[in-house]
Amino acid sequence: DVKVTQSSRYLVKRTGEKVFLECVQDMDHENMFWYRQDPGLGLRLIYFSYDVKMKEKGDIPEGYSVSREKKERFSLILESASTNQTSMYLCASSLRRGGVGELFFGEGSRLTVL
Amino acid sequence: GNSVTQMEGPVTLSEEAFLTINCTYTATGYPSLFWYVQYPGEGLQLLLKATKADDKGSNKGFEATYRKETTSFHLEKGSVQVSDSAVYFCVLTGANNLFFGTGTRLTVIP
Numbered sequence: 001d002v003k004v005t006q007s008s009r010y011l012v013k014r015t016g017e018k019v020f021l022e023c024v025q026d027m028d029h030e031n032m033f034w035y036r037q038d039p040g041l042g043l044r045l046i047y048f049s050y051d052v053k054m055k056e057k058g059d060i061p062e063g064y065s066v067s068r069e070k071k072e073r074f075s076l077i078l079e080s081a082s083t084n085q086t087s088m089y090l091c092a093s094s095l096r097r098g099g100v101g102e103l104f105f106g107e108g109s110r111l112t113v114l
Numbered sequence: 115g116n117s118v119t120q121m122e123g124p125v126t127l128s129e130e131a132f133l134t135i136n137c138t139y140t141a142t143g144y145p146s147l148f149w150y151v152q153y154p155g156e157g158l159q160l161l162l163k164a165t166k167a168d169d170k171g172s173n174k175g176f177e178a179t180y181r182k183e184t185t186s187f188h189l190e191k192g193s194v195q196v197s198d199s200a201v202y203f204c205v206l207t208g209a210n211n212l213f214f215g216t217g218t219r220l221t222v223i224p
Contacts, residue, residue, distance in 0.1 A: 042216040090157060103212065105157035
């Protein structure tokens with residue numbers, strides 16, 4: 001089974017702190033994605049990556065950056081956390097380039113920014 | 115552009131009731147359509163999919179038919195169980211991304 005592991009299930013940070021959210025997948029997938037999930041808004045794409053060291057902006061990249069130094073790992077970085085970044089963050093991966101096809105999701109990281 | 119509109123929730127049903135969650139879409143080209151499910155405390159997982167018009171996806175007693183003429187992909191189940199309580203997302207493929215509906219929370223009571 002494909003496993004997508006997010007490093008932290010729950011985090012509490014203060015405004016202005018730097019936050020790292022880590023995601024690792026174990027099935028050699030090409031594509032990796034970061035979404036945020038908010039009530040009434042569904043999932044919104046922050047960034048995605050289709051190869052090592054490659055990244056593409058999604059719908060809401062402002063205030064975030066990403067890093068993909070190894071194929072299996074995709075990190076989301078909040079350089080200076082703000083209260084409006086309190087949310088559930090979901091990492092996903094998929095096999096094929098282009099994002100078409102089944103996404104495999106991690107269990108999510110719930111971030112609270114005080 | 116691409117978008118998905120799905121039935122607002124929450125939906126509460128008694129066990130063994132019939133379920134329909136409506137989903138309509140707008141899209142350019144010929145997208146694939148999916149239903150994802152998120153059980154409490156878990157990430158999303160694929161429930162079923164359809165890749166072209168008139169395809170029917172099915173899994174775990176759930177079904178959805180890709181209807182191009184009505185741009186719809188409604189999710190149905192004939193007899194829901196308590197274990198079906200979850201949030202259901204209708205999803206559409208784009209060039210490099212998926213487009214998610216806002217999710218419909220289903221609660222099934224014994």
